[in-house]
């Protein structure tokens with residue numbers, strides 16, 4: 727059944743001043759859909775179907791990414807759409823090399839589990855997308871980046887998350903692969919010196935989404951209790967007591983029902 731989450735005409739009334747958004751503009755259903763998208767999003771590695779992703783869907787994902795916040799409205803991102811199997815094979819080779827090195831970096835007793843994890847879907851996913859950050863996109867001085875240069879990279883990551891959530895709402899899986907030597911990825915994709923690859927994403931329709939992060943199911947790591955991560959006034963101080971039951975209930979509901 728198709729659910730209509732659009733803004734009711736009564737709320738989007740013409741009394742709204744020009745240049746302002748109608749308020750309140752989210753119905754309870756629309757809000758629910760947003761939380762459902764957030765809590766049901768997964769990192770997908772192994773469930774890709776070969777079905778092509780229509781250009782109109784890809785265009786919506788890229789548009790969602792492009793409407794992310796960015797420091798000084800820098801919009802430092804570019805998007806490299808990869809479909810050529812030869813390019814995917816080269817990227818997969820780069821992953822394999824780095825992944826063999828990665829396994830050695832973990833404690834001996836975890837290496838077996840690490841090697842059993844599937845950590846990419848590069849060749850199975852119909853689309854690979856590299857989101858990059860051009861560190862010179864808006865000149866040498868950028869509002870909000872005067873003291874913290876890394877803000878352009880944070881901005882590009884916001885674009886990744888927008889796309890990831892939009893993809894989930896479109897029923898598409900996204901898997902982020904970061905086990906590469908950056909120089910090798912730049913070489914394969916002809917990325918210039920001043921530009922940094924931020925995310926290499928595998929995107930496509932999937933057979934299913936798992937309920938939980940795969941690393942949680944594999945016993946690698948579990949979700950931290952939110953109430954241990956919230957502090958009152960100073961880092962490390964305990965969470966405000968009145969907030970605790972809410973945080974516990976919401977986190978449990980998000981994990982169980984994938985909504986709030």
Ligand SMILES: Cc1cc2c(cc1C)N(C[C@H](O)[C@H](O)[C@H](O)COP(=O)(O)O)c1[nH]c(=O)[nH]c(=O)c1N2
Nearest residue numbers: 767768769771844845846902903904905939940941
């Ligand atoms: C910056 C960054 C980089 C990576 C990831 C994520 C992010 C944010 N993740 C996915 C990660 O393992 C996953 O998000 C967590 O395990 C939580 O699972 P869900 O995303 O909730 O399904 C990821 N997964 C993977 O299989 N190979 C990888 O190289 C990476 N790299």
